[in-house]
Amino acid sequence: MSAETLAIETRDLSKTYRLGFWMNKRVLALQGLTLNIQPGQVYGLLGPNGAGKSTTIKILMNLVQATSGSAAIFGHAPDSKEARRNVGFLPENPAPYEYLTGEEFVRLAGQLVGLSGQELDRRVKEVLGAVGMSRTAGLQIRRYSKGMVQRIGLAQAIVGQPKLLVLDEPTSGLDPVGRREIRDLILQERERGTTVLFCTHIIPDVEALCNRVAVLVNGRLAREGSVQELLTTQVPVVELTIEGLALESVRNLGHPLEQAQDLTNRVLVRAANAHVQPLLKSVLEAGGRVTQLQSARFSLEDLFLQAMSEARHGTVGGEITS
Numbered sequence: 001m002s003a004e005t006l007a008i009e010t011r012d013l014s015k016t017y018r019l020g021f022w023m024n025k026r027v028l029a030l031q032g033l034t035l036n037i038q039p040g041q042v043y044g045l046l047g048p049n050g051a052g053k054s055t056t057i058k059i060l061m062n063l064v065q066a067t068s069g070s071a072a073i074f075g076h077a078p079d080s081k082e083a084r085r086n087v088g089f090l091p092e093n094p095a096p097y098e099y100l101t102g103e104e105f106v107r108l109a110g111q112l113v114g115l116s117g118q119e120l121d122r123r124v125k126e127v128l129g130a131v132g133m134s135r136t137a138g139l140q141i142r143r144y145s146k147g148m149v150q151r152i153g154l155a156q157a158i159v160g161q162p163k164l165l166v167l168d169e170p171t172s173g174l175d176p177v178g179r180r181e182i183r184d185l186i187l188q189e190r191e192r193g194t195t196v197l198f199c200t201h202i203i204p205d206v207e208a209l210c211n212r213v214a215v216l217v218n219g220r221l222a223r224e225g226s227v228q229e230l231l232t233t234q235v236p237v238v239e240l241t242i243e244g245l246a247l248e249s250v251r252n253l254g255h256p257l258e259q260a261q262d263l264t265n266r267v268l269v270r271a272a273n274a275h276v277q278p279l280l281k282s283v284l285e286a287g288g289r290v291t292q293l294q295s296a297r298f299s300l301e302d303l304f305l306q307a308m309s310e311a312r313h314g315t316v317g318g319e320i321t322s
């Protein structure tokens with residue numbers, strides 16, 4: 001395999017689910033998604049509920065068939081042995097055999113990826129320690145809390161030291177300490193050179209972990225790039241706190257505003273750098289006061305909200321047609 005082979009490649013990937021008694025309603029869960037994920041990248045898939053993140057992951061994990069387009073893992077089709085051999089997977093709701101103990105479950109996962117003997121013993125012990133489950137590994141999984149199930153799910157995903165880790169909401173259900181531990185673990189995997197694809201709603205996790213992100217809205221790619229690139233290509237914005245004028249009066253001053261919000265007795269606005277001087281002048285002329293002015297850091301959260309509002313205001317879920 002050449003060094004340039006992509007870890008994950010999707011080309012024009014689409015998925016339509018059929019719904020209703022006559023199967024006559026269609027949900028366009030993915031609409032022509034193209035992604036290129038290089039080996040060694042930690043890649044975040046972001047998007048509102050129903051954007052198509054889990055569907056993308058399920059197609060890559062061969063749990064769902066694409067309606068059209070193609071997907072490959074290290075150059076191999078998702079249903080091939082070659083693709084599966086290289087992947088550790090944590091599903092959205094890991095539902096492991098709940099009568100097994102955590103340790104038995106991780107051991108089984110290790111055996112399934114070909115580990116045995118002392119190497120298996122060593123790896124099981126190692127990963128149980130890494131996910132903070134050494135003490136509770138002897139309990140049946142049905143006794144675990146959601147966060148513990150999540151940790152054991154992650155342990156089974158990494159036991160075989162896969163080249164690619166695919167994680168569907170890895171930190172969901174975890175307390176802040178647990179989230180930090182799982183984040184550290186993903187960082188360790190990144191150090192090891194593992195490619196990681198994960199989807200999440202937790203934007204600080206994306207900022208802490210990812211080299212690259214894609215924002216999906218309605219099954220389409222709304223943004224894609226390195227975190228750095230996506231944030232620095234944004235127009236610099238200034239945040240002003242205005243007193244003595246109502247929100248409507250500020251809006252009626254006629255200057256383009258990125259955002260305007262009514263707080264008690266003051267208005268908070270965000271405007272692009274270029275519009276700040278004329279805006280200031282108009283506020284003072286209208287009898288208002290500017291009590292605070294600071295440059296605002298454009299965050300991934302802003303980017304996410306911007307992508308959503310451009311795509312369609314407040315839409316949640318794939319497009320439904322009949």
Ligand SMILES: Nc1ncnc2c1ncn2[C@@H]1O[C@H](COP(=O)(O)OP(=O)(O)OP(=O)(O)O)[C@@H](O)[C@H]1O
Nearest residue numbers: 017027029047048049050051052053054055317318
């Ligand atoms: N098995 C299914 N049958 C019918 N529709 C489905 C099925 N699975 C997903 N969908 C629909 O496809 C769209 C995309 O769902 P998907 O689970 O991929 O979104 P998501 O981005 O992972 O959402 P979330 O963040 O809420 O987990 C949604 O409108 C969802 O209702």
